[in-house]
Amino acid sequence: MKAAFCDRPGAALDIREVPVPSPSAGQYLVRVEACGICHSDLHLQLGEEPLPDDVFPLCLGHEGVGRIVAGGGPLPIGTRVALPWLYSADPASDPTLRGKENYCPHQKARGIDAPGAFAEYALLETEFAVEIPDAIATDAAGPLLCAGLTAWSALGRCDIQPGQRLLIVGAGGLGQYAISIGLARGLAVAVVDPDPRKRREALRQGAGIAIGPDDPAAIRAWGGADVVVNFAPTATVWELITGVVNPLSQIVLVALVQEPVPLSAMWLINGGHRVMGSSVGTRADLRDYLHFAAEHPPSVAIDVLPFAQVNQGLERLAAGDVTGRLVLRFEVSVEPSSGGLSEE
Template identity: 30%
Template sequence: MITAKARAVDGPDKSFRAAEIKRRELDVHDVLIEIKYSGICHSDIHTAQGEWGPVQYPLVPGHEIAGIVTAVGAGVTKHKVGDRVGVGCMVDSCGECENCRKGEEQYCLKGNIPTYAGVDKYGEYTQGGYSTHIVVTEDFVVSIPDNIELDAAAPLLCAGITTYSPLNHWGAGPGKKVAVVGMGGLGHMAVKIAHAMGAEVTVLSQTLKKKEDGLQFGAVDYFATSEPETFEKLAGTFDLIINTVSAKIDISAYLSLLTLDGTLVNVGAPAEPLEVNAFSLIGHRRSFAGSMIGGIRETQEMLDFCGKHQIVPQIEVISADQIDEAYKRVLASDVKYRFVIDISTM
């Protein structure tokens, strides 16, 4: 077994503490990664606080992982020692079902194996990237382009793919009007990626305090959703809306902003149910959809796209001792726009 330093939490109301966790010895197709950076996702907070259901503690979160390959199993062909690599929200799947065969492992019919808070094929509880090392089967490790620094690459493994996938699937591009709801870790990536795809991007945020950033990231306009006239002015405007907010919002009000055959895609995952008025859908043949990360093939595609277009998240690098403070600041929307843990401080 491989011993890794980590930061773990022991309950919903507990602080993070230093810990040691065991990683399995390398199987024939496994890759050992020395983690350099791990992003902090809102999903980490939901899970650590038990908001999405029962959690087995102690828990080591983190599914935005960037690091260096330090060892490989005897049968590994996709990666070699010294490679710059990443691991996202899942570390395995059945590989045999219809969805896995299509390269949509995130929708594995038997359930993908999450990077943390899951149980792998060895029967072990998975622990995430707030740690110095991780062992992952080679098929779930992606390559990071040379022109993207590892600290900036980490959030791409969740925030990047979570927004790229629906933009790609629903055809964001030239001639399409795209709105992004929320300007946080996911939202600012959605703006950058949609702009690079050629879409006309508008940000819908509670206030205008991040307007300058939104326009700099590629939005052509920015509106405050706290102002009622926003929904009147923009009614029937957008072909696609990406909702990145991890809190309950008035979905029906946002559906009114779609044009004929427009789609609102939810990528935020609030703990509370979202209500939809049927008349907000049927009046203009609108769709309300959801999207969850992306498959491994699409994740690599996203990384290559970001490398080509020089798209990186805006980050704030912190030490391991600052995780609790970072969680509080995320909940207070006090981060521009993604915290990334420097694992050398572990």
């Protein structure tokens, strides 16, 4: 099969021929049909994550969609399944036992601890297999598995009531999925983003207002924010967030920000605010969100590229030349067989 590998931090991906993996007990072999390109893939490829040298070469990709072609489990051959970020977790860990395996300290991530879905075939643990509803198109399904799921689970951390005001900070792919989820759940939606193109896209998708980060007065005039989800990877937005929230606000931090922010205990106490972190989502979150998305399709633009253009896709992402989400499409010309590979 063909698979794309990052041989060292900063290197372009190399597409090469490697053996099709063989599923062990408790695994499916999945023929990949499409895979989204996520900013996390770009961060890993550029070496912006502190990974040890021995994890390379990396086969990236964690927004994969494909069909089961081999392996034993409850799902039949041909079932369309998800190949998301969360590959496996320790079944005995406290977070996993609580149904929060995305916080398991021993979890494995697809594209880091296990081979990713930038490949024509991939393995899937049967206990982590989630079926994709027929109503969702394959190309649209990929980004739901990370970008959409992350937005879904972040809002799932909050006690949301219809009519509340949701502020989304950062209107890239994740923010756009949050717009669709918020609107479908009856929230009024405002967006903050420095990019005029993304603000226009947010308005097209139904946001009530979309402003730059230097105009907090517009958010206060709009009515303030009851719920805030931050997708902007910078600590500079914290002052804006704390300056526009209403009493009893719920603030969910998703973007990976290393710098500390000033948190006033008196502000927290007097306002009764809740500040939470949120990371990707669980298997149950993914199942629930896929069914929700089937009923409420997001209007995020999907730009499809052939697998051979994976490096061009990463370059576009690095240049900010993506309005919605990028998805790779695979054209597999071989099928696995007991004797290796045979032509179709």
